[in-house]
Amino acid sequence: MAGAARDLARTVADAVAHVPVAVTVKNLSTLSAGETAEIRRVFESELKPAGQPAAEVQLTISENLTQFLLVAEIDRHGERQVLLESWPRTPAPSTAAAPDKTPRVTLEKKLLWEQDQPILDAAQTADALLVLDATRVLLVRGGDRQSAPIPATHPWPRDMRGRLSAGNSTFTAYLPGTICRGSAQPQLSLECHDSDDPWLLAPGAIAIFTPDRNLFQGHLDIEPGGARDLPPFYSAAPVGDAWIFAAADGRAQVYTRSWELAANIDQWGSDIAGIQTPCGLRILATRSTSLSEPDAIQSYEIQLSGDRPNPAGPALDFSGPIVALWSAGNSATAVSRDLQTGRYAAYSLAPICGS
Amino acid sequence: MRLIAWLPFAVLSASAVCSAATRPHYGGTLRVEMRAAPAALDPAAADAAPLASLVFETLVRLDEAGTPQPCLALSWQHDTPAKRWQFNLRPGVKFQDGSPLTAAAVEVSLQAALPGLAIAATGDAVIAIHANHPLPDLLLELAHHGWLGTGPFRRTAFEPGHRATFAANQDYWGGRPFLDAIDVQLGRGLRDQLADLALGKADVVEVGPTDFRRAADHGRTIWSSAAVDLIAMVFTPGRAEDPRLREALALSIDRVAMHTVLLQKQGDVTAALLPQWISGYAFAFPTAPDLPRARSLANALPPASRTITLTYDPAMPAARSLAERVAVNARDAGLAVQVSPQNPRADLRLVEVRIASLDPAQALTGLAAALGLEAPVPAASPAALYESEQRLLEGFRTIPLFQLPVLYGAANRVHAYGPPPITKLGDWRFDNVWLSGTAP
Numbered sequence: 001m002a003g004a005a006r007d008l009a010r011t012v013a014d015a016v017a018h019v020p021v022a023v024t025v026k027n028l029s030t031l032s033a034g035e036t037a038e039i040r041r042v043f044e045s046e047l048k049p050a051g052q053p054a055a056e057v058q059l060t061i062s063e064n065l066t067q068f069l070l071v072a073e074i075d076r077h078g079e080r081q082v083l084l085e086s087w088p089r090t091p092a093p094s095t096a097a098a099p100d101k102t103p104r105v106t107l108e109k110k111l112l113w114e115q116d117q118p119i120l121d122a123a124q125t126a127d128a129l130l131v132l133d134a135t136r137v138l139l140v141r142g143g144d145r146q147s148a149p150i151p152a153t154h155p156w157p158r159d160m161r162g163r164l165s166a167g168n169s170t171f172t173a174y175l176p177g178t179i180c181r182g183s184a185q186p187q188l189s190l191e192c193h194d195s196d197d198p199w200l201l202a203p204g205a206i207a208i209f210t211p212d213r214n215l216f217q218g219h220l221d222i223e224p225g226g227a228r229d230l231p232p233f234y235s236a237a238p239v240g241d242a243w244i245f246a247a248a249d250g251r252a253q254v255y256t257r258s259w260e261l262a263a264n265i266d267q268w269g270s271d272i273a274g275i276q277t278p279c280g281l282r283i284l285a286t287r288s289t290s291l292s293e294p295d296a297i298q299s300y301e302i303q304l305s306g307d308r309p310n311p312a313g314p315a316l317d318f319s320g321p322i323v324a325l326w327s328a329g330n331s332a333t334a335v336s337r338d339l340q341t342g343r344y345a346a347y348s349l350a351p352i353c354g355s
Numbered sequence: 356m357r358l359i360a361w362l363p364f365a366v367l368s369a370s371a372v373c374s375a376a377t378r379p380h381y382g383g384t385l386r387v388e389m390r391a392a393p394a395a396l397d398p399a400a401a402d403a404a405p406l407a408s409l410v411f412e413t414l415v416r417l418d419e420a421g422t423p424q425p426c427l428a429l430s431w432q433h434d435t436p437a438k439r440w441q442f443n444l445r446p447g448v449k450f451q452d453g454s455p456l457t458a459a460a461v462e463v464s465l466q467a468a469l470p471g472l473a474i475a476a477t478g479d480a481v482i483a484i485h486a487n488h489p490l491p492d493l494l495l496e497l498a499h500h501g502w503l504g505t506g507p508f509r510r511t512a513f514e515p516g517h518r519a520t521f522a523a524n525q526d527y528w529g530g531r532p533f534l535d536a537i538d539v540q541l542g543r544g545l546r547d548q549l550a551d552l553a554l555g556k557a558d559v560v561e562v563g564p565t566d567f568r569r570a571a572d573h574g575r576t577i578w579s580s581a582a583v584d585l586i587a588m589v590f591t592p593g594r595a596e597d598p599r600l601r602e603a604l605a606l607s608i609d610r611v612a613m614h615t616v617l618l619q620k621q622g623d624v625t626a627a628l629l630p631q632w633i634s635g636y637a638f639a640f641p642t643a644p645d646l647p648r649a650r651s652l653a654n655a656l657p658p659a660s661r662t663i664t665l666t667y668d669p670a671m672p673a674a675r676s677l678a679e680r681v682a683v684n685a686r687d688a689g690l691a692v693q694v695s696p697q698n699p700r701a702d703l704r705l706v707e708v709r710i711a712s713l714d715p716a717q718a719l720t721g722l723a724a725a726l727g728l729e730a731p732v733p734a735a736s737p738a739a740l741y742e743s744e745q746r747l748l749e750g751f752r753t754i755p756l757f758q759l760p761v762l763y764g765a766a767n768r769v770h771a772y773g774p775p776p777i778t779k780l781g782d783w784r785f786d787n788v789w790l791s792g793t794a795p
Contacts, residue, residue, distance in 0.1 A: 028631075028638065064635035065421040065713060069737050071639050082639045082745075084738040152447065158530035158787065159379050159772060212531050213381050234378050248380060250791070270378035291377055291772060321377065 005039045008070045008085040009046030022053035029063040107316040112346040119335045120162030122346035125184045132164045139188040148190035159214035165200050174199040177211030237274030246272045271325035273332045277351045286322045295322040379772040379789035384536040387559045392516040392542030398502040408782040411502035421713030423494035437489045442482040448528045451509035468500035495714045507532045507786035533789035562762040563672035564621035570764040580781035582622045582630045582758035583710045590752045594702040601751035603652035606645040607688035617676045622759035628722050630758040649688035662691040666701035
């Protein structure tokens with residue numbers, strides 16, 4: 001930057017035969033006021049514009065897609081001359097999203113992992129964190145990092161989804177048309193194969209995921225009760241003996257234990273998860289927003305005496321859209337894409353009762 | 356647990372409007388209308404480029420910053436002087452007929468597109484490109500040449516000038532598109548397009564600069580490219596040979612008034628060929644009128660030389676009003692401009708030319724070719740490119756006026772997943788478009 005300003009000033013000085021000049025500076029670029037001032041200082045110091053100006057120089061700081069430009073428009077006795085210098089733009093370093101340090105009432109958000117690639121799910125084993133994305137399973141144990149690749153034997157859906165189900169040391173990764181089974185002990189191991197096997201929805205409940213799309217087909221098997229065919233859905237959560245499905249038509253549908261459609265809920269997003277807490281069952285739901293907007297997760301306490309699901313506390317806001325939300329038993333895992341940095345962050349969400 | 360208490364809510368919500376879910380839906384046909392009426396699905400033809408971008412792909416593509424990114428080539432390397440390049444093909448890519456993409460197929464395509472280079476397939480997945488001179492811009496070349504039918508949609512019908520239909524490529528390496536199909540009506544006028552959007556007969560239409568606010572006020576989503584359409588006046592070769600006439604006309608034009616009144620401030624006024632966002636120096640070409648000098652130049656002309664004819668294509672947005680305003684400005688300078696639509700013998704044409712590359716040097720080369728100017732001197736720096744562009748504009752044979760964005764209005768049921776559906780250059784990225792209210 002300073003070098004370009006210096007070089008341009010010298011060229012301008014030669015062009016005006018080293019007469020004093022009056023300089024005005026305009027910034028059309030994304031450079032800061034401080035950088036603009038530094039360019040001006042360097043430019044003027046090289047020109048040494050002392051004495052009665054015999055020429056005027058309009059110095060404009062500009063930019064295109066790949067470079068910053070310094071453009072000097074010289075006006076001397078009505079004669080106009082344009083001179084340029086440039087230097088490459090470097091991409092702005094991405095800044096990591098700071099973890100939320102102010103957990104509030106109903107839901108406590110704990111940052112598990114951040115990365116540039118979309119995170120599909122994250123799960124904790126007895127002593128490690130597992131992170132699933134479309135290309136690998138990453139194991140984080142203290143400062144140790146291990147990763148196992150996931151072979152892509154067929155094109156992934158563009159709204160990619162995946163789920164981890166982890167025990168103390170073994171785990172299963174569900175991906176569209178692919179199942180991977182692995183172990184976190186003693187070293188990370190993983191074996192994947194093409195499969196239309198159902199995904200685990202909740203303990204005792206499995207459902208078929210459409211291999212080339214972003215939703216479940218609607219065929220599910222629940223113990224007790226057996227197989228059922230419902231409309232396609234994005235996510236599901238048990239409510240005691242009943243179930244709520246975030247259906248593909250944009251509504252959440254509530255089914256009784258006898259599989260009668262009991263209600264539709266219009267205000268929820270595509271991702272819901274049920275979590276069991278000491279203070280009762282909670283349903284977590286994203287908002288019905290665009291994936292280009294910040295989202296929030298709202299907990300609902302299911303009071304069957306009311307005529308609408310009641311929010312159980314303030315919504316938990318995120319800096320970007322929620323791209324995944326899965327139940328993890330007594331907690332849930334949410335993945336958000338930061339709209340500023342574009343990075344993905346997986347959070348563990350735990351309810352705090354009575355706060 | 357009793358669930359009977361949910362039933363009152365079920366009744367309440369039965370009449371509620373179904374809200375869109377956050378996750379995209381699969382299915383449905385996107386109905387698109389466009390002004391252009393291409394005769395063929397040729398990726399190299401400017402009027403067919405948006406359609407072709409649905410079907411064809413290249414080894415490399417440029418991101419929104421103009422930086423080459425992997426497309427059908429997953430990686431590449433070259434020697435120090437950039438004379439020998441090697442490209443590793445993305446595995447698992449299929450043509451739309453289901454056959455696998457092979458290095459041999461790429462070799463055939465590139466040999467036709469880039470004659471003069473030694474291109475050879477090595478095995479199934481590697482392409483080698485050699486030359487006896489450095490090829491520093493090879494990636495940019497490959498982003499615009501060597502098209503292969505591996506894209507997210509496949510053509511199902513093409514009626515030249517009337518209609519084109521496309522179906523989702525089920526095996527697309529980037530994931531099946533959300534849409535099942537795209538139905539494009541070609542050669543539709545802007546007014547008809549806007550009416551079809553309002554009547555629900557179309558989902559995505561082009562919007563002219565004068566209709567922008569009307570479309571936005573009706574709650575339509577507006578998609579916009581960067582300012583990529585150059586509106587300029589071009590003198591017919593052999594006509595208006597006196598440079599004083601051309602300069603007088605150029606200096607008489609009040610671009611800002613036209614931009615404010617006739618174009619509703621869409622895009623930018625310009626006296627340059629390349630837009631500011633691509634070159635970074637367009638502002639250095641003065642746009643302000645200089646009526647005293649224009650009058651002086653015009654007065655020095657023989658009276659018989661002070662009359663010229665200006666023609667335009669009536670399908671071009673705001674063309675007639677722009678041409679008439681040029682005539683008014685010219686009259687103030689002492690020139691007589693006769694406006695005549697679709698007149699092949701006119702001295703001067705009002706033209707619309709789209710930029711086809713994010714690389715400044717390639718974009719300038721493309722504009723020069725489209726405007727009938729000589730090929731610009733190769734330029735490796737902004738300073739050299741500025742000089743090259745300045746030389747193209749010397750003599751005022753071409754008078755740039757405005758840089759306009761390409762605007763599209765989209766129906767409320769149309770949504771975008773991820774990147775904008777219209778790129779900076781105005782190409783379509785409809786593989787990420789989805790429709791609400793469709794059955795998955």
